[in-house]
Amino acid sequence: MERTKTDFPVPAPLKQHGPARIITLCNQKGGVGKTTTSISLGAALAEYGRKVLAIDFDPQGALSAGLAVNTHEATTIYDLLLNGKLEPREAIQPTGVPGLDVIPANIDLSAAEVHLVNEVAREQALARVLRRVSDDYDVILIDCQPSLGILTVNALTAAHGVLIPLESEYFALRGVALLIETVEKVKERLNPALELDGILVTMFDARTLHSREVYERVIEAFKDKVLDTVISRTVKFPDASVAGSPITQFAPDHPAAEAYRHLARELVSRGAVA
Numbered sequence: 001m002e003r004t005k006t007d008f009p010v011p012a013p014l015k016q017h018g019p020a021r022i023i024t025l026c027n028q029k030g031g032v033g034k035t036t037t038s039i040s041l042g043a044a045l046a047e048y049g050r051k052v053l054a055i056d057f058d059p060q061g062a063l064s065a066g067l068a069v070n071t072h073e074a075t076t077i078y079d080l081l082l083n084g085k086l087e088p089r090e091a092i093q094p095t096g097v098p099g100l101d102v103i104p105a106n107i108d109l110s111a112a113e114v115h116l117v118n119e120v121a122r123e124q125a126l127a128r129v130l131r132r133v134s135d136d137y138d139v140i141l142i143d144c145q146p147s148l149g150i151l152t153v154n155a156l157t158a159a160h161g162v163l164i165p166l167e168s169e170y171f172a173l174r175g176v177a178l179l180i181e182t183v184e185k186v187k188e189r190l191n192p193a194l195e196l197d198g199i200l201v202t203m204f205d206a207r208t209l210h211s212r213e214v215y216e217r218v219i220e221a222f223k224d225k226v227l228d229t230v231i232s233r234t235v236k237f238p239d240a241s242v243a244g245s246p247i248t249q250f251a252p253d254h255p256a257a258e259a260y261r262h263l264a265r266e267l268v269s270r271g272a273v274a
């Protein structure tokens, strides 16, 4: 079952930055590693000299918390969605990782669904915001909330690519068909250029037959859309989020940090990131 693991070359430095390729991380199931991947991949890409903007698009604000970014009395993505007169750059906050910036979110974002319903072109609200900052970055990562509602549709409409973190559990596979159907619908109706960048297997436990069987099933079902990088289950991730620091800084030599660097190199090799 094991596919040959490739090591991908360290990407060459960029001579100039932007415009960004926008990647949405989504899966309507919670706890599959969307936020952890947004943070860790963003930090790994920044280590490779990419200018990265991470958008917290979940009212829970876990991405903001995981990068120790202030969400109170801060301009958030919610403010930008609803008020086109605000300058998006004013919402951008730096993080402890040079090259990785964040637009935060807080619980206010949970009201966005209700407000957007009455908007013209409500599916394009996020795309309108990101268009104004895109030139400053090489990649923008959108960390979605666990739902397929209007916010996720906005994220898919704004994106060039979708990255689907998938927990290696049998039950996790069930939701993916519905998710891919949603991606296809958005592609047909709103964003013809949208691509499936890959499915990332997370929470993998090499010691269990279960994990290996699920991985085999995922490969069977999604073939070359399954990324070569696999993220193992380790308690280092919750520890890093409590510390408000990405795994690449919290435990730089841990295999989990190296796994996200591997993912960064793979996405550059695949052309998903400059």
Ligand SMILES: Nc1ncnc2c1ncn2[C@@H]1O[C@H](COP(=O)(O)OP(=O)(O)O)[C@@H](O)[C@H]1O
Residues within 6 Å of the ligand: 029, 030, 031, 032, 033, 034, 035, 036, 037, 062, 146, 202, 203, 204, 231, 232, 233, 234, 235, 237, 238, 239, 241
């Ligand atoms: N590979 C992993 N191994 C162990 N725990 C993980 C891993 N990835 C994420 N976690 C932890 O699992 C929980 C859910 O992850 P998170 O990234 O927040 O998922 P999502 O954003 O999809 O809801 C968090 O506490 C996180 O620290």
Ligand SMILES: [Mg+2]
Residues within 6 Å of the ligand: 034, 035, 036, 058, 062, 143, 144, 145
């Ligand atoms: Mg999350």
